[in-house]
């Protein structure tokens with residue numbers, strides 16, 4: 001079957017046009033951090049390719065001899081919210097299930113059985129201790145969607161992930177990578193006791209935060225080039241500056257435009273049709289109109305009052321110091337970590353790409369007035 005541009009979930013290289021996930025970050029740096037037994041954060045906005053990268057890294061490590069790597073997505077904890085017991089037990093379950101595929105059922109099952117009587121505040125750390133002891137090699141643990149956890153549950157998970165740090169790698173994971181949209185340091189966690197603590201203080205062993213970047217123009221060309229190589233369908237040269245401006249390399253947007261123009265616009269399934277910038281423009285309009293999950297998530301984020309203030313500043317032609325005074329640096333960091341705005345040294349902040357710019361203008365015109 002022809003491969004296609006992926007617009008839903010992690011990339012699968014056999015099915016989707018794919019840029020090598022391991023070349024999207026500094027693999028040497030990550031391997032060094034793991035070798036040095038560091039705990040660190042990998043973060044990026046929604047649909048940037050975080051999960052695709054973690055899965056590729058897991059497979060890369062498991063194909064080699066040094067470690068056993070496991071990927072666990074704790075997204076389900078979102079439903080349990082502040083039920084700490086359910087979130088902690090859920091996290092143990094996810095890790096155990098993922099381990100089954102890598103080392104068989106016996107070790108994870110025994111580790112899990114050994115912690116059934118543990119209190120919710122120690123169950124996860126006890127499980128990781130038992131697991132690490134039983135495994136023949138040091139464990140590397142990837143926790144994805146860490147910021148889907150909130151409040152007391154998040155605090156408990158973070159504290160338990162650092163609890164055995166001093167005993168690694170024989171009795172605790174060699175390395176733990178937390179992955180989400182925001183840098184853990186920047187969370188403000190509201191506990192039920194009314195305390196506000198920062199993610200940094202709950203996970204104060206973090207050695208580093210790495211941010212996964214967007215595609216470069218060359219990478220966009222390479223990705224679209226895979227379609228041309230496999231189907232013979234060409235893109236007019238003018239398409240590339242257009243795609244760049246529309247997306248500035250945001251991975252989902254790049255794929256969504258590619259999919260729209262080569263697949264959803266049915267007349268273009270005839271591979272002798274050369275894709276033109278005008279077709280690209282129509283593809284963009286259709287994507288904006290359709291409100292796929294990515295667009296919806298971006299719009300929801302933009303609707304938050306603090307994010308609106310930052311966006312207003314980014315779209316205003318004249319830098320308005322009154323606006324600036326109303327915006328905290330936390331708001332700007334949050335807008336940037338969510339991919340809404342671009343921050344470059346020495347430049348004023350601006351909206352990340354022209355599609356988001358259009359979305360924000362539409363949002364603004366739907367409101368009488370955006371509260372500043």
Ligand SMILES: Nc1ncnc2c1ncn2[C@@H]1O[C@H](COP(=O)(O)OP(=O)(O)OP(=O)(O)O)[C@@H](O)[C@H]1O
Pocket residue numbers: 006007008009010011017018019020021044045046047048049050051052053223251252255256
């Ligand atoms: N290696 C890649 N090559 C090409 N496109 C990619 C690659 N990785 C990710 N993408 C694009 O990014 C989208 C999201 O990928 P993935 O689910 O890995 O990202 P994510 O950051 O984990 O997303 P989410 O925030 O939803 O968890 C894919 O659907 C695809 O469009």
Ligand SMILES: [Mg+2]
Pocket residue numbers: 050051052144
């Ligand atoms: Mg993901």
